[in-house]
Amino acid sequence: MDSQFAALLRRHRAAAGLTQEELSEGSGVSVQAISTLERGTRRYPQLSTVDALAEALHLDADQTAALAAAASRRGKSEKPAPKPSLAASPRQLPFASGDFTGRVREMELLTNYLTTSKGVSVTAITGMGGIGKTTLAIHTAHQVADHFPDGQLYLDLRGFGIGPPLEPLDALTYLLEDLGETPPVDLATATARFRTALAGRRMALVLDNASDQDQVRPLLPGSGGCAVIVTSRRSMAGLGGRQFQLGEPPLEESIEMLRRISERPDAPEDECAEVVRQCGGLPLAIRMAGARLASRPTWPVAHLAERLADGRRRLDELQLDDSGVRATLVLSIEQLAGSDDPIDVQAVTMFALLGLSDSVDLTSALAAALSDSPEPEAVVVLERLVDVHLLATPGPGRYRLHDLVRVAARELADQMLSEQDKAAANTRWIRRVSAVVWKASEYAGHGVTRDGWLDKEWLIGAQDLVNQDDVLNWLDNERANLVGIVQQAAVDQPSLAVQLAVGLNVYYAVRRAWLEWLQVNEAVLRLVSGGPDRIAEGLVLHDLGAAHAELGQYEQAVAPLRRAVDTADASGDGNLQALCLSSLSHVLERTGRTTDGIPYAERAREIGLRLGIPPRAAWACLALGMLYLKTGMPKSARRHFDEAMELLVEPGLEKYRGMIAQNVGVAYREAGQYEVAGESLRESLKLYRTAGAAIPEAEVLNELGRLRLAEGRYDEAIAAQSEGLAIAGQYGDWLVEADIRKSLGEVHHARGHLPEARREWRIALSIHEQHDAHGAAALQQLLRGT
Incomplete structure (x- = not known):
């Protein structure tokens, strides 16, 4: 443990704001000697050395006597020292920096708490290193100094620094000596004596850089009108009192701080803001950046911002001598x-x-x-x-x-x-995500092509998620990171990146996260293009085109889907061919090129029938019906719609028949054939109820409401959509709820009930924004238009 003299000398030098070199120059004691004394290697200096150091440090009589006593082998000064008066008022607060900026709200809150609390007030300022805890504590203590006329004590508890934290007994020794008390040799007696010394006094104590609450607890006054400010990087919740977690200051305060420290009051705001952003808003980093600019007056602020943008050397730029962010x-x-x-x-x-x-x-x-x-x-x-x-x-x-x-x-x-350790850690994480992604796909049904492409070992690692809700909730929790995970894996682990991207189609479809679906497939497209795995390439191209289509970007969807068809043909996978052909025909129909789309849908139908895959053939027939309906051939359209339904007559396929009927109903509604649309939508509703498909039931009730709106039957529209809304709420499907509320708003708007319309749209917008779902822009436009 440090000698008492070493600790006292360091503390007095730090309080005076002097380096060892500056103290040497002022005292005539060599730097080497001062260093030896502060390390405790030399424990008992000569009295002349003590006097020289005390004079250079501008210590008063009491402080000089305490320093001399610590230097004596007998533990007391070699010359009689006057007994300190109990009325002595220590003023130990360190220098308050003149470039302190901002923290107005924090200062106001702390000052009010410290000056209005009855009895002993304890405030713990916590936060990460460099956030400005000590600076705020010192400035606040200076601000309230007049409220505590019996003095201010300051002690660095060395919780985070070179060497071990200060032991509570050592800390009490320093504090008691500063109060003119004789320190005892055991902690319990020292604590009692310290509390006795403070009883009846109004003093402010700054206990800086605490390691933990156990270090601080013995240093707290027992009663009286004292205030204690503790700073620490650790939580101090166990101390009681006011817990004040310090965060980053507002941008405008940070910019003002940078300008003041860099001595550039007119520095461009945008350039300063970029430097602050690269500093992460951390006051210590901003201080380092400002000091660097001040020492390099020819540097534009933008130049430092560019240097800080290089993450590999950012901490180097924010380091001065042996201090800095790192x-x-x-x-x-x-x-x-x-x-x-x-x-x-x-x-x-x-x-x-x-x-x-x-x-x-x-x-x-x-x-x-x-x-x-x-x-x-x-x-x-x-x-x-x-x-x-x-x-x-x-x-x-x-x-x-x-x-x-x-x-x-x-x-x-x-x-x-090691590089092997890093790779292993990243691989464990990506495999875990992949297992959950493919588990979600399994619950929904992979589809023939994906099921054949899947390696069952990919599912290992998701056994702890026992149902579909667990899987979806897990992915929801990680959703913000999924695109980044695929992008990073595309660089480090390309095969796992492709595995992830291909498996994510089900989850993104359930959550209608079309933009994210687009991004993950863009991230891996180069990895599969022209490669040996034509099925993977075809699936990625298909999903890329489908994501564009779901976003309403039909023209952008055409090129990847054409490539997907060619790749599927080369793969020899008939199901993949039919999938890509059907999707391309749908996109061509949406872009108005209905005639171009018919041959692709015909091929998809033929492949589905040949392979004996009724759902694939049925979806191709649905696409053909839509194409013929758009080209003015209603009989051909009806024939293909009927064929789609007839292909799905086997028991257990009621849900798929309901999906076909729903799409047929929507197609007829868009064509203005409301009576036929109603028949199909009611048939869809009946099939969904038979299949027990509650959420699709809510969706088709919404479509029925939209049909009634088109017919001007507003009460029936509201009735159907209200029923659907109740089902969506019962099952917690927020996306369907948002869709129905949007449609309800449209019905209210058509009736001239604008407040009701805006209410439904605002709720729907809130849902979309909360879940980062596609569709917020359309709702914002509706609200702006009313």
């Missing part, structure tokens, strides 16, 4: 690594593993796969990283790395993990 973050990591708690040690490895992921939102499932540990154990380790503010938690079960912390995590991964 050094600050490393202290948190080293404190965990040096802990006796095995959870802390595991947290270091977990931190490095999290740096491997590009995902914005990190989940316990991801952490479990990366660390190859059970998910409940991974959660415990993740929460420890939250406790030391290396991770943020934006919501239950979700975690996030600050941009600069992510860079530090990647650097740690490079130091700790």
Whole structure:
């Protein structure tokens, strides 16, 4: 443990804001001697050395006597020192930086709490390293100093720094000496004496850089009108009092801070904003960036922004001498690594593993796969990283790395993990996602081609998800990351990327996440184009075209679907051929090229019949019927619609017949043939009810409502759609609920009931925005138009 003299000398030098070199120059004591004394290697300096140091540090008589006593082998000064008066008022707050900017709201809240609390007030300011905890604490303490006339104490508890944290007894020794008390040798007596010394006094204590609440608890006053401000990178919830988790300041405050420190009050706002963004809004990083600009007056702000954009050297740009963002973050990591708690040690490895992921939102499932540990154990380790503010938690079960912390995590991964370790961790995660994706596909039915292409081993790893809801909920939780996972895998693990993209069609169709479906297939298209696996290429091309079509981008869908047809022909997979031909014919129909679409639908029908796959032939017949209806050939259309229904007469196919009837009804409604449309939609409703398909039943009730709207039968429209809305609510299908509310709004609008229309559209828009579903833009346009 450090000698008492070493700790006192360091503390007085830090409070004076002097380097060892500056203290040497002022005292005449060599730098080497000062360094030896501060390390505790030399414990008992000569009195002349103590006096020289005290004079250079501008210590008062009491402080000089305490320093001399610490330097004496007998533990007391060699010359009599006057007994400090109990009325002495220590003023130990460090220098308050003149470039302090912002934090207006935080200062107001803290000041109000500290000055209005009855009895002892305890405020814990917590947050990640570099967020500005100490700066805020010191400025707040200066702000309220007049409210605490008996003085202010400041002590760095060294919770995160070089060397071990300050022991509570050592901390109390310093505090008691500063109060003119004789420190006892045991913690219990020291705590009691400290509380006695503070009783009846109004003092402010800043306990900076605490390691944990156990270190702080013995240092709290027992009664009286004192205020305590604790800063720490760990949670201090166990202390009671006010917990104040410090986050990033607003952009305008950050820009003002950068301008002030860089001495560029007129620096372009957009360039400053970009530097702040690259700094992740972290005050320490902004301070480093401002100092770099101040020392390089010829640099434009935009130049520094460009340098910071290179993630590989961002921390280098934000480092000055032995201080900076990297050094600050490393202290948190080293404190965990040096802990006796095995959870802390595991947290270091977990931190490095999290740096491997590009995902914005990190989940316990991801952490479990990366660390190859059970998910409940991974959660415990993740929460420890939250406790030391290396991770943020934006919501239950979700975690996030600050941009600069992510860079530090990647650097740690490079130091700790071999390339084989990194690859293995990423592979475990992608295989886990793939297993769940293909499990979702299995519940919905892969389809003939995908089922034949699937390797059953891909499903291994999702056995813990026992039903379809579990699978969909798991994917919903990871949805924000799925596109990024495929994109990253396309670089590192191409075969797994293709596996994922092809399997995601079912999940994205269920959630109607068409843009994301488009993005994952774009990410892997180059990996399959012209390759040996023509089925994979055909599926990716088909899904790419289908995603464009679902987004209403029919013209963009034509080219990939034409390529898909050619690739399917080359693969020899008849089902894939029929699938691609039917989809291409549908897209051509939607672009008005109905005549061009008929030969493709005819081929799809012929292949489906030849292969004995009734659903495939039925969908081709449906496409043909739509094409003939558009070309003014109603008899041919009716014949193919009837054939589609007749192909699905086997028991158990009622749901598929209902889908055909629903599409036929919509086609006739769009053609203005409302009576025939009604017959088909009612037949669809009957089939869905027979099959027990509740959500499709709600969808067809919505289509019936839209038909009644077209006929001007508003009450019947509202009745049908209200029934569908009740079913959607009962089964929790938010997408169908949003569709029906949009349609209900259209009925109210047609009746001239604008408030009711806007209400339904606003609810539907809220649902779309909450779930990031395609369709929000159309609702926004409806609301703007009313």
